[in-house]
Amino acid sequence: MPAISRRRLLLGSAGAWVLAGCSRRPAAELPQVSITLAPAYTQELYGSLRRILSEHKLEVRGQRVVLKPNLVEYDSARPINTHPLVVHAALEAFSALGAAEVRIAEGPANRRNTLELAEAAGYFHTIPGFERIFTDLNLDDTSLIRLRRPASRLDSLYLPRTVLGADLVVSIPKMKTHHWAAATLGMKNLFGVVPGGIYGWPKNILHWGGIDGCVADLHRVFPRVFTIVDGIVGMEGNGPIQGLPKAAGVLVAGRDMVAVDATCCRIMGIDPQMVGYLGLEETQGQTREEGVRQIGEALGRVRTDFELLPAFAGVRLRRA
């Protein structure tokens, strides 16, 4: 099967990659990131998600939207996975905006039985018809994508067609610390699109390729991703699996993944300029607070320092 170059893929789907305002942005306009208070996983999330999409003026009428949550493993005592209520609220909100199709898609890193994991994490219970609208990205059909000027040690990746063919990908990660990358948020969540059916469980090729570089490469393959971070209850300490719950009580959203992730880092008390993959992908100062047009709740009011492993003591963000 012939390889699809990233350029060809992007050109071919350019008409579909329509996010209002994403096509051209005046240089002086800063990327917008919203912080929305969300103290608990309640029915109020449905209204919150609609307001968030409205604030960001997303136009998805007639488009195919893929929601990419973070499903890793299940442990009833640990908030490892994106809460299903956040995903369902996003699904309802995008459907209400007139999306032609909204699918949920994920490829967990360690467990092969994705549906069993999703069931344990409450997705079947919370999302009606979940199995019908879900794609296991680990087993999806793939295309070979050449990485142009890769930041990692990889030169290509097989990637799932469900995601490559989407008009809009929505990364919906959990706000968590990460024992190798400091923090795992919208950009790192894209590791889940790399197919285990080809690379295995875990997707160890990304570790050998360099985690920060691979996060950056995936961001370059999917530059226009809308991100909604589930920071209602996140994870601190030895994330992304064995850490402890940390309530931050927020949803953080935006079109610029670097800006969203950097804002989340500041909320978690992590200096975004010390997070390797953010530095690789920063193009206009998004890792600086003044490089983001932040709306909603003031960042200073929601900052909740997440406990960090000793190895990451150096990334703690100093208080002003």
Next chain:
Amino acid sequence: MQFELSRAVPSLRDAQNQDGGWGYRGGASWTEPTAYALLALAAAGERGENCERGLAWLEKGQRGDGGWAPNRSVDRSTWVTAMAVLVLAERTGAAALPGAYGWLLAQSGRESGYLQRFRDWLLGLSQEQNVSYRGWPWYPGTSSWVTPTALTILALEKGGRGRLDPRRRERIESGREFLLSRRCSDGGWNHGATRAWGYSSDSYPETTGQALLALAGFQEQRLEKSLRCAEGHLQTCRSAEGRSWLEMALLAHGRSPSGFPKDDLTLDSAIDRALIVVAGAARRGKNVFLS
């Protein structure tokens, strides 16, 4: 569910693609579900047209280097070569096997290579896992993990039919030591990372069953805790994949698995259905993963 179980073989036949292979949940043919489906048909004593078409698809997929790719669109041989060998070893004298063994024996986890270990030593990098044993990776050039190591051990043993050359014997023994070195603190296995930053990880049902099956007959006295862990998983496991591997493993170690729930299994994929059939045959004394 009883209907589902009795329908497992017919539903596998129905799910076969026109090209002879099987997909995971429908869709295009992949090597892994095709191999599982063929093992299930063999376990059920099927010899008909479905088997012949499936074997033809599988044999046609062998690459020039002796291995198999996950599917026809992938240009790289991977761990699924072990699955193809498990099927083809059912046939005495299959022409594809020597090349496949050569490919499998040439693979090992990158972490155990001398150059990598020397580099890590120079850089002062300490490993939380023992890297002196040679297991098998999912994908060439990456680390060893439990599932590809367990299945490759089974493939090399099955193909040898009890007569293993020294090189194959040495790799099997090193692979088994690799598995023992990757046991979780509860005695079972997860994907292969037992500790991260000093924290212990929990085991999974399916990988515990796979590892124990690959360790059948090997230093049984070291496995008592693992067998108890497997029996514990069996009490709560609801996936057909997990339960099947656990049953086959416990049977291979002379245990009589019982007491697990039978009426609420999830059968999501061709692999689930195939493993239910294979485990059923193992209960009747025919385990197609063993030589």
